[in-house]
Amino acid sequence: MSRRIVMSMLAGATLLVSAFFGSGAGVAQAAEVPTEFGTDWHDPVTAAPPVERPHAKSCQVTLADAQFRDFTPYRGAYTPPRGCSDRWSKVVLRLDGKVKGRQYDRLGYLHVGGVEILRTSTPEPSPDGIAWHVEKDVTRYSDTFRSPQDVEMLIGNVVDDTYTGVIGVHVTLTFYAGRPAQRTPDRVLPLADTSGGTTLTAPRNSERIVAEVYATGSGGGCEEFWYLTVADPASYSCKADLGPYREVQIKVDGQLAGIAAPFPNVWTGGWSNPFLWYVVPAPHAFDVRPIEYDLTPFAGLLDDGRPHHVEVSVVGVPEGRTGWSAPVNVLVWQDAHRAHVTGAVTEHRVTDLANSSTYTPGSENRVNTEAGHRLAVAGYLDTSHGRVSTTVTRTLANTSVHRWTEGENTDGLDATWSDDQTVTVGGHGTARTTHTHRTYAMNGATTIGADGRLRTVLTLGDRASVVEARDGRRTAWTWLDDTYRGDAAYTIDVPRDQRHAVGTSSERYRQYGSGGCYDRSLATVQGVLTEDRERC
Numbered sequence: 001m002s003r004r005i006v007m008s009m010l011a012g013a014t015l016l017v018s019a020f021f022g023s024g025a026g027v028a029q030a031a032e033v034p035t036e037f038g039t040d041w042h043d044p045v046t047a048a049p050p051v052e053r054p055h056a057k058s059c060q061v062t063l064a065d066a067q068f069r070d071f072t073p074y075r076g077a078y079t080p081p082r083g084c085s086d087r088w089s090k091v092v093l094r095l096d097g098k099v100k101g102r103q104y105d106r107l108g109y110l111h112v113g114g115v116e117i118l119r120t121s122t123p124e125p126s127p128d129g130i131a132w133h134v135e136k137d138v139t140r141y142s143d144t145f146r147s148p149q150d151v152e153m154l155i156g157n158v159v160d161d162t163y164t165g166v167i168g169v170h171v172t173l174t175f176y177a178g179r180p181a182q183r184t185p186d187r188v189l190p191l192a193d194t195s196g197g198t199t200l201t202a203p204r205n206s207e208r209i210v211a212e213v214y215a216t217g218s219g220g221g222c223e224e225f226w227y228l229t230v231a232d233p234a235s236y237s238c239k240a241d242l243g244p245y246r247e248v249q250i251k252v253d254g255q256l257a258g259i260a261a262p263f264p265n266v267w268t269g270g271w272s273n274p275f276l277w278y279v280v281p282a283p284h285a286f287d288v289r290p291i292e293y294d295l296t297p298f299a300g301l302l303d304d305g306r307p308h309h310v311e312v313s314v315v316g317v318p319e320g321r322t323g324w325s326a327p328v329n330v331l332v333w334q335d336a337h338r339a340h341v342t343g344a345v346t347e348h349r350v351t352d353l354a355n356s357s358t359y360t361p362g363s364e365n366r367v368n369t370e371a372g373h374r375l376a377v378a379g380y381l382d383t384s385h386g387r388v389s390t391t392v393t394r395t396l397a398n399t400s401v402h403r404w405t406e407g408e409n410t411d412g413l414d415a416t417w418s419d420d421q422t423v424t425v426g427g428h429g430t431a432r433t434t435h436t437h438r439t440y441a442m443n444g445a446t447t448i449g450a451d452g453r454l455r456t457v458l459t460l461g462d463r464a465s466v467v468e469a470r471d472g473r474r475t476a477w478t479w480l481d482d483t484y485r486g487d488a489a490y491t492i493d494v495p496r497d498q499r500h501a502v503g504t505s506s507e508r509y510r511q512y513g514s515g516g517c518y519d520r521s522l523a524t525v526q527g528v529l530t531e532d533r534e535r536c
Contacts, residue, residue: 033528037490037501040128041527042279046286047509047520048482051092051135057177059084063093064110064153064171073154078112078145081175086146089178093118093136096170100129102496103165105268107218108155109327110171114190115144116327118171119214119288121267122155123281124274125165126527134286138173139180140331143188145173185210185331191310199307200330202299204340207383208333209299212290213312215248215262215326223323226316227264227415227442228402230367234359236404240318243357244415245371245398247315248326250293252301253308256350258293259375261396261419262314264442266460272446273456275488275503279524283462283482283507290329294423296390297379300343315353335383343381347391350375365404369415372397388427395420403445412445432470439463448492455489466513478513502526 059081066074080086095110095118103125110118117138123130155167191198202209217223222238229240250258266282268274277285295302302308312326335341355371378391400415417440424433444458461483468476488503506523516536523531 033525033530035502035526037275037278037499037503037527040126041130042524042529043130044123044132044279044281044286045522045529045532046281046283047507047522048283048287049509049511049518049520051090051137053092053174054089054176054178056089057084059175061173061175062171063112063151063173064169066153066169068106068108068155068157068167068169069159071154071156073152076151078149078151080146080148081173084175084177087177087179088139088142088145088175089180090137090176091139091142091145092174092176093134093138094172094174095120095134096131097122097133098129098131098168099123099125099165101125101127101164101166103157103159103163103167105270105274106155106157106167107216107267107325108153109214111150111152112141113144113147113149115141115188115329116190116214117141117144119216119290119327120155121218121265121285121288122167123268123286124278126278132286136287140184141188141329142180142184143186145175183333186334187332189330189332191328191330192307194307197309197311198328200302200310201305201307202302202330203332203334204303204305205335205338206299206303206332207296207335207341207381207388209295209302210331211250211258211293211295211310212329212331213248213250213260213293213326214288214290215260215312215314215324216265216288217246217262217314217324218265218267221321221323223317223321224267225270226262226323227400228411228413230359230402231357234361234365234367236365236367237408240316242316242355243367243369244400244402245316245355245357245369247353247373247396248291249313249315250295250328251309251311251313252295252298255348256375257295257298257377258392259373259394259396260291260293261398261417261438261440262291263289263462264415264417264440264460266442271444271456271458272454273488273490273503275490275501276456276458276486276505278527279529280484280486280505280507280522282460282484294390294392294421295330296381296425297345297347297377297392299341299381300379301345303341303343303381316355337384341381341383343379345377345379346389347376347378349377363405364410367400367402369398369400369402371399383427386427388425390426391422391424393422409448410445411447414443416441430471433468435467435469437465452491452493453489454492455487457487458485460484476514478511478515480511482509483507506531 268277441461490499490501519535
């Protein structure tokens with residue numbers, strides 16, 4: 001049965017909205033589903049799991065309390081919580097936001113001591129106003145939180161007679177006493193800006209180094225929709241010399257140290273259809289997940305006490321085009337029993353980057369893209385507990401088919417990205433391996449009919465599997481599938497109250513593994529939440 005038929009059946013009906021909680025018990029309430037979107041709808045909600053909070057003594061600190069009307073950053077000061085020790089089992093960030101009127105989606109960041117602890121975007125509001133919240137486990141930044149720090153936050157905004165929405169946010173950190181489940185980094189370092197670029201001076205006893213990059217294409221230009229760009233001679237509004245393939249690279253002293261596929265973020269005005277996202281946003285829209293690079297094979301080089309150039313770039317972006325942001329944090333674990341750790345890079349193998357983008361003109365134009373890249377790096381460190389070797393292998397692949405008609409009245413994409421990484425750490429006669437396989441999917445189309453109705457049908461997928469092994473035997477595993485589906489239509493080029501918008505959206509977030517089970521589904525019709533169900 002098509003979604004359009006289902007929508008007709010549901011229009012005007014009173015639906016039973018059931019919320020099922022972890023115990024399996026259900027709570028039901030009646031909700032009136034309108035025939036089209038009105039001036040208000042359900043507050044934004046995601047199916048992603050909330051941050052688990054320990055049953056322990058806690059302290060709370062306010063990081064920011066601000067209203068964003070323009071591009072002036074909020075600046076404040078952070079002081080570690082009184083009455084709590086400087087060792088915490090968990091630190092949880094919570095952002096509460098409000099906005100009403102008319103406003104675009106906006107991208108924002110939050111820095112503490114120069115360290116980016118959150119990258120976020122905002123929902124588009126209803127005329128009557130909405131509220132939303134974001135939670136994030138920020139325990140890994142505990143080193144930053146142990147001393148007073150400057151705070152800077154910005155959600156760049158424009159407020160005028162047309163775009164009236166002022167974005168208000170309140171951000172807190174809650175600290176829970178106790179010992180963390182996993183060892184947190186000893187140091188969290190932003191890169192230093194110098195006249196010659198960005199540099200890192202690592203502690204001389206660093207035994208594990210991980211860089212995280214909050215890479216986002218944004219700004220309303222073509223790089224916000226980088227996955228749709230095409231190369232000449234294709235006749236399409238967003239061009240790129242090498243087509244749609246993007247790859248986020250990190251280099252150490254000019255040598256390629258890491259490669260990654262960027263997540264195809266879709267903000268809440270994406271795909272020309274805000275009605276898709278009013279209640280259920282795309283995965284990671286409110287909490288952008290950073291890309292992680294294990295730079296431990298380079299620790300022997302970085303441990304010499306000197307500044308080293310660390311640069312991040314995005315392959316495929318045309319020269320001179322802006323639109324990408326890629327701030328970097330460096331997480332360092334130190335050898336507690338040795339002041340200086342030595343080592344070297346022992347292997348560095350990289351394939352040529354394969355990128356084929358083929359244009360086929362016709363009544364329906366088409367671009368087929370196939371691309372991929374592979375990097376393997378190994379190194380060793382002589383630590384206080386012996387020689388430890390680390391090998392990192394990463395393989396990327398991208399396939400996509402982009403179809404559009406003249407005038408782009410039909411514009412569709414079917415794309416997948418895979419990012420496969422294996423990290424093997426050997427020492428003391430044993431080997432520990434972590435294999436992470438990520439797959440991102442985007443399949444949808446926007447059409448504009450002769451009647452001026454714009455319709456978007458779209459499916460997004462974020463999937464991952466992680467397997468940890470010791471000497472070849474599996475010790476832990478996790479499987480994740482976060483899938484969004486939406487179908488929405490409205491009349492273009494008319495006042496807001498004449499759009500007659502209708503739409504359905506849903507998200508199912510499933511995560512299974514040795515750590516337990518989580519399975520939650522959401523569904524909406526015309527802005528009404530019609531399902532909120534947990535199965536585990």
